[in-house]
Amino acid sequence: MNIVITGASQGIGYATAVELAKNGSHTIICISRDETKLKYLQDEIERLSSNTTIIPMPFDLLKLTNTSDEPAASISKLIGKVDILINNAGLLHVKSFIDLTPNEIQSMVMVNYLAPTLLIRQMLPYMNKGSHVVNISSMGGFQGSTKFPGLSVYASSKAALASLTENLAEEYKDLGISFNCLALGATDTEMFHQAFPGFNASQSAKGMANFIAYFAINGNKFFNGKILPVSLSTP
Numbered sequence: 491m492n493i494v495i496t497g498a499s500q501g502i503g504y505a506t507a508v509e510l511a512k513n514g515s516h517t518i519i520c521i522s523r524d525e526t527k528l529k530y531l532q533d534e535i536e537r538l539s540s541n542t543t544i545i546p547m548p549f550d551l552l553k554l555t556n557t558s559d560e561p562a563a564s565i566s567k568l569i570g571k572v573d574i575l576i577n578n579a580g581l582l583h584v585k586s587f588i589d590l591t592p593n594e595i596q597s598m599v600m601v602n603y604l605a606p607t608l609l610i611r612q613m614l615p616y617m618n619k620g621s622h623v624v625n626i627s628s629m630g631g632f633q634g635s636t637k638f639p640g641l642s643v644y645a646s647s648k649a650a651l652a653s654l655t656e657n658l659a660e661e662y663k664d665l666g667i668s669f670n671c672l673a674l675g676a677t678d679t680e681m682f683h684q685a686f687p688g689f690n691a692s693q694s695a696k697g698m699a700n701f702i703a704y705f706a707i708n709g710n711k712f713f714n715g716k717i718l719p720v721s722l723s724t725p
């Protein structure tokens with residue numbers, strides 16, 4: 491399958507690319523800013539001697555604009571159509587609401603909500619019937635879940651991404667393109683330790699990635715327009 495995943499340089503995105511590669515023959519375009527880490531991912535997957543090809547695509551999602559069709563133009567040139575788009579990149583600044591600078595607020599809303607929105611819009615012409623968009627949200631943005639001080643804009647930008655998922659599923663159901671959203675619970679990555687210093691996450695990045703990889707390939711046979719909590723705790 492032809493897969494695009496954002497935020498693949500570390501954490502859950504990196505581990506998801508590895509899990510996808512272990513279990514199939516894919517071409518995966520891996521997007522994030524850090525070219526060195528993307529190259530490391532490519533080398534790791536080559537060492538696994540899997541049938542998957544990794545294509546690193548260094549790109550800053552803060553630079554998605556109305557006036558350029560990048561990165562979609564480069565993606566379509568490289569692989570043509572896209573079967574799966576995983577909007578995994580995320581940005582967190584842990585600060586009380588009043589201490590967040592306008593720039594920090596804008597960059598969180600951009601990476602967590604606007605960039606997936608613009609990327610989906612760019613990529614839709616290259617997605618056929620049967621394609622699957624998986625948006626990675628957070629339990630923090632899940633209605634009724636426990637909320638934490640310092641995460642207001644992060645969590646609400648993730649809630650917006652969840653709502654976008656439901657709306658696009660309705661709008662594109664006749665074209666056979668599915669949209670689902672996974673609201674992840676605590677997972678052992680840099681972002682988790684930044685949000686909750688000194689706490690242990692209930693899930694490893696590899697464990698969560700294993701589920702996301704399975705869901706990206708198979709989830710659209712069972713779900714469309716769903717916001718699914720992927721968490722061991724309730725709520």
Ligand SMILES: NC(=O)c1ccc[n+]([C@@H]2O[C@H](COP(=O)([O-])OP(=O)(O)OC[C@H]3O[C@@H](n4cnc5c(N)ncnc54)[C@H](OP(=O)(O)O)[C@@H]3O)[C@@H](O)[C@H]2O)c1
Nearest residue numbers: 497499501502522523524551579580628674676677679681
């Ligand atoms: N860990 C958790 O407990 C948890 C819980 C709920 C939801 N999530 C969500 O799961 C996803 C993955 O999180 P994680 O824990 O793996 O976080 P992470 O380790 O901080 O990784 C974040 C990824 O996003 C990329 N990214 C950030 N800003 C970017 C930009 N401007 N342009 C391109 N890429 C950018 C980073 O790559 P570069 O720095 O190389 O650009 C990195 O690969 C996020 O959406 C997060 O919100 C995580």
